[in-house]
Amino acid sequence: MVDHRRIMVAITGASGMLYARRLLEILPQVYDRIYLVASDNALDIMRDELGVERLVEMAPSGDRSKFSLFSSTDLHAPPASGSHFYEGMVIVPCSMGVVGRIASGISNDLVTRAADVCLKEKRKLILVVRETPLSLIHLRNLTTLAEAGAVVLPAAPAFYAGAKSIGDLLDFVIDRVLCTLGEGIRLVKGWGD
Numbered sequence: 001m002v003d004h005r006r007i008m009v010a011i012t013g014a015s016g017m018l019y020a021r022r023l024l025e026i027l028p029q030v031y032d033r034i035y036l037v038a039s040d041n042a043l044d045i046m047r048d049e050l051g052v053e054r055l056v057e058m059a060p061s062g063d064r065s066k067f068s069l070f071s072s073t074d075l076h077a078p079p080a081s082g083s084h085f086y087e088g089m090v091i092v093p094c095s096m097g098v099v100g101r102i103a104s105g106i107s108n109d110l111v112t113r114a115a116d117v118c119l120k121e122k123r124k125l126i127l128v129v130r131e132t133p134l135s136l137i138h139l140r141n142l143t144t145l146a147e148a149g150a151v152v153l154p155a156a157p158a159f160y161a162g163a164k165s166i167g168d169l170l171d172f173v174i175d176r177v178l179c180t181l182g183e184g185i186r187l188v189k190g191w192g193d
């Protein structure tokens, strides 16, 4: 089968692994191929927050054939090259460490290199950042990335949609990611709809 639509997802070492899992449940509805990578620190936090031992467990079991998993050290992987087309990248959750490395152009692993590719090729790069409070260094790095074309999308759910569960709060943030990707899938009603 030809993979007409491809997207990259990176999971990094911030809190909020539930956001990643929820996004990965939805993406197979739209994309033929999902490239998935996690930093070493992300794997530790996945274990803490979800009890997940291996990255493959983050892909929904019914759709695993649509996923290609890569090691974060694999700089020979297809998404490390701008010549390999994929539509964009979501980093979820996105640590401030990764924000700093991307903002500085330090493409020393597959997460930061694929982000670099998305910026230079003018593809979508969505950073679902989670840290609080934010230091001046974080804010400057985020500004640099916004100026370079990234979408900074904090994992900050709103409460006006009437959330009753953690799942509702997750869906609020992932709905914003899907809207930014432009896929027309809605997980929550928009204000006034």
Ligand SMILES: Cc1cc2nc3c(=O)[nH]c(=O)nc-3n(C[C@H](O)[C@H](O)[C@H](O)COP(=O)(O)O)c2cc1C
Binding pocket: 011, 012, 013, 014, 015, 039, 040, 041, 042, 045, 048, 094, 095, 096, 097, 098, 130, 131
């Ligand atoms: C339990 C735990 C939670 C963390 N949460 C965050 C977070 O929400 N945001 C953040 O920027 N860093 C967080 N960190 C720190 C990062 O994991 C650390 O800076 C790490 O170097 C990031 O690695 P990576 O960017 O390569 O994934 C957390 C660390 C631990 C152990």
